[in-house]
Amino acid sequence: MGLSLAITVAWNVYKWVKAKPLATLAGVRDEVEKYHEVTPALDIIDRLTAAGKLQANLINRGEAIEALKITRESLVCALKTERILRKNQQFIGRRYELFANIESNLAALMALDVSDLATEYGRLLNEALEIGMSVHKEVRKLQNGR
Incomplete structure (x- = not known):
């Protein structure tokens, strides 16, 4: 009895976890159903x-149709977004890890940039010293040549 109760509870928890991501899809589906209920209502009013039986100016048909078009576009966009999010769920779940990796990579790049900058300064300083020494040698040659 205890084993069957544990299996039933585990099965229900598993199904609940699997159904949780579909809650937003169910909400979008409800909105689609409401949209499909409004379309025939507009036809009935027409x-x-x-x-x-009704006054012709009771509703502005053009505005109602425009509102339905905008609603349809929003619902299509919501369904496409939901599909993308469901397909990339593992990526979204790892977003904090990815951001941490990006941050550490950025820090490494900045350190590399600082190191590269220090190397560049070192090279410029070396060249400046070489130029200074060659100028100094030439000045001595000129002074000794007089």
């Missing part, structure tokens, strides 16, 4: 207006 029929009633044509039959003379």
